[in-house]
Amino acid sequence: MALNIIKASERMAERGGIKAVILGPSGIGKTTLLRTLDAESTLFFDLEAGDLAVEGWSGDAIRPRTWDDCRTLAALIGGPNPALRDEQSYSQAHFNFVNKDGAAEQFAHYETIFIDSITVAGRLCFQWATGQPEAFSEKSGKPDTRGAYGLHGREMLAWLSQLQHARSRNIVFVGILDQKEDDYGRTSWVPQIDGSKVGRELPGIVDQVITYQELQAEDGTKFRGLVCTSPNPWGYPAKDRSGRLEQIEEPHLGKLFARIKGGQRRDALVTEIPQTDAA
Helix, strand or coil, X not given: CCCCCCCHXXXXXXXXXXEEEEEECCCCCCHHHHHHCCCCCEEEEECCCCHHHHCCCCCEEECCCCHHHHHHHHHHHHCCCCCCCCCCCCCHHHHHHHXXXXXHHHHCCCCEEEEECHHHHHXXXXXXXXXXXXXXXXXXXXXXXXXXXXHHHHHHHHHHHHHHCCCCCEEEEEEEEEEEECCCCCEEEEECCCCHHHHXXXXXXXCEEEEEEEEECCCCCEEEEEECCCCCCCCCCCEEXXXXXXXXXXXXXXXXXXXXXXXXXXXXXXXXCCCCCCC
8 A cells, every 4th residue: 555645734734632741749739730621622541549639620531450451541542553463452453352342432532631640550561561471481480570571661662652643632641750869879850660661761752741840939939830841950851842832831731732732833933143244
């Protein structure tokens, strides 16, 4: 089958979704950001089983309990990946199996999937990985931690990539932010996810990396804000692929998404170079 060229006008007319990860310490209010999204078009992917922070929110929710649940939902939300073999998760065969009763249709109208949290998803994935044949030594039959972590890393990245390819939807991953110290006493901020591979590669999968933190204004007043660009004075993880966000934005995802989709890119602001007379 020939590959069709997508015209620029067609590409720009497409409704592209935003893929973002929001990281922050426990208790900062990450789950509460759900309240700043349109309830009718948002699905709350509740892995934390801790929706007290959004009690009274009028949107829909789903509560996966196992890694198989997470994979099934990712297949239904993201659709089949034609590049995968039939025995692989998210292939056409996998999608046909989980969608045999037309289950994907119930997700069709949601514009935003709010996944709380990627930290818990990682735990479910690792728990599943430790029970697979790859997590045991072929010779001794004893648990093989390296094998389990290797499988966990591949599974998590495949899951994240599957959701990232849900082109028309906004996908928001929420996660806990940890501060780590190396052998030389240097500190850095990293996502709290089992295994190091996923934390390293996550920023390359999503469009936006945002840290939600308590900050301090010049007058000493403390406030909560979204740190959206890097480098920043605090060394927080941040990335703005849209080029439309300020370093600190208001903690309101509805306004943030509107700015990403409709604002002016910072690199589009061209300063006219003054003409000088030739010598």
